[in-house]
Amino acid sequence: MAANRDNILNQLAQLLAEQNINRPIRVAIDGRTASGKTTFANELASAIEKLGRPTIRTSIDGFHRPKVERYARGRFSPEGYYFDARDLPAVRKLLLDPLGPKGNRQYRTASFDLQRDQPIEQEPRSAPHDAILIVDGTFLLRPELEEAWDIAVFLKTTEEVAETRGVNRDAANLGGATAAKKLYSQRYRPAFALYDELCQPQARADVVVDNSDFDYPDLMVKQVRSTVASLPI
Numbered sequence: 001m002a003a004n005r006d007n008i009l010n011q012l013a014q015l016l017a018e019q020n021i022n023r024p025i026r027v028a029i030d031g032r033t034a035s036g037k038t039t040f041a042n043e044l045a046s047a048i049e050k051l052g053r054p055t056i057r058t059s060i061d062g063f064h065r066p067k068v069e070r071y072a073r074g075r076f077s078p079e080g081y082y083f084d085a086r087d088l089p090a091v092r093k094l095l096l097d098p099l100g101p102k103g104n105r106q107y108r109t110a111s112f113d114l115q116r117d118q119p120i121e122q123e124p125r126s127a128p129h130d131a132i133l134i135v136d137g138t139f140l141l142r143p144e145l146e147e148a149w150d151i152a153v154f155l156k157t158t159e160e161v162a163e164t165r166g167v168n169r170d171a172a173n174l175g176g177a178t179a180a181k182k183l184y185s186q187r188y189r190p191a192f193a194l195y196d197e198l199c200q201p202q203a204r205a206d207v208v209v210d211n212s213d214f215d216y217p218d219l220m221v222k223q224v225r226s227t228v229a230s231l232p233i
Contacts, residue, residue: 008219009040012207013047015221016132016151024056024099024127026148029136030201031155033188034166036211040155041136054128056099060137062110063091067117076183078190086137087111088144095135096148099127107133138192141201154205157212159189 019025029041038059045055064070065087073080094108106124113120127133139145141152166188167180174180195201202208210218 004216005043005214008209008217009043009047011219012153012209013044013051016044017048017051017053020130021150023101023103023129024105024131024133026096026099026133026150027135028140028145028149028152029134029155030138030140030152030205031211032157032159032162032192033138033184034162034169035155035157036165036214037136037138037155039214040209040211041134045132045134048132048134054131056107056109056127056131056133058095058109058133058135060086060091060135060140061114062112063087063095064112064114066112076186078187078194081187081191082139082194086139088142091145092148094122095133096145098124099131099133100148105129139195139199139201141204142195142199146199146204151207152201152205153207153209154202155209155211156202157210161212163189 016025016027029037029044031037041057041059045057048055063086065084070085071077071080072084090111094111097103098105098107105127107127108122108124110120110122112118140149141154146152163181163184166184167177170183171177171180174183206222208220208222210220
């Protein structure tokens with residue numbers, strides 16, 4: 001990694017690791033499809049662990065809904081992607097709420113096997129009281145989930161940068177570059193536009209990272225939520 005990316009990740013990791021609220025801290029890594037959320041979340045979790053804080057690293061992708069529900073409005077429907085793709089009550093019940101103020105710290109990281117298109121039953125795991133949960137995914141600051149995050153990080157990229165990354169990443173699994181471009185232009189891009197219009201995630205986030213350039217991201221700490229002590233800026 002470039003030195004600047006290391007610096008940004010280490011700075012954010014330090015800010016998070018300094019917090020102590022006597023229960024796990026729930027951190028969202030939000031952004032448009034292919035903004036680099038998974039890579040950033042993995043690197044952030046690694047940086048936090050180097051500082052001695054335990055992390056729980058997962059993705060909202062473990063909480064999909066069945067294929068017949070996800071594509072009920074059509075394979076390329078942006079509304080279908082935004083409204084129907086994931087089981088949001090399960091995200092709250094199994095993952096976020098157990099780690100919240102009234103939770104018992106017995107959490108699960110998935111409710112659905114996407115490849116087999118069937119529900120799964122995980123045994124609960126016990127979170128350390130000082131753990132930091134890092135969850136990446138799209139649409140994490142929608143009303144159904146927003147209040148369950150302690151800190152929200154938004155990865156900012158342009159449509160063009162994200163789609164170029166996404167097409168390069170997904171073309172082999174989506175039937176080629178042409179099919180991937182169609183999916184991004186007709187489903188993912190307008191779904192994010194809908195999310196942006198309804199929820200204004202960048203404005204709601206506590207931290208914004210301009211991730212258009214992987215080697216030279218830019219960090220802005222805007223605010224923090226009332227459940228977490230103020231982060232130094």
